[in-house]
Amino acid sequence: MLKTGIRGKQHIVVDDACTARAMGSGTLDVFGTPAMAALMERTAWTSIAPFLEEGQGSVGTRLDITHDAPTPCGLTVTCESELIEIDGRRLVFRITASDETGLIGGGRHERFIINEDSFMQKASKKADA
Secondary structure, X not given: OOOOOOEEEEEEEOOHHHEHHHHOOOOOOEEOHHHHHHHHHHHHXXXXXXXXXXXXXXXXXXXXXXXXXXXXXXXXXXEEEEEEEEEOOEEEEEEEEEEOOEEEEEEEEEEEEEEHHHHHHHHHHHHHO
């Protein structure tokens, strides 16, 4: 059963594939904001996945974050999430990302609980149009 307070934690070692240069979000070889955003979403959805009913999933609907400090290749970024609000099928998470030197970013992330089959049918209709 979903309840506020559910926490998640994920790690990633920054390598060439997740740099701003590789992701097309800049020219520097530091942890890219798109990689941080993806890590934040993954941390949130994996934290609540065990609590969903069979056939349910969640999709990201909003991400309001800051990326406040650079992280060079070789360091580990740790992301932590906490489910802070449940409003029907809408879920709100507080999210932080840190490396070995301290906080590098954070914010809020919203997800929506969906029926996976119905959601994919809706997406398929768009592809067929």
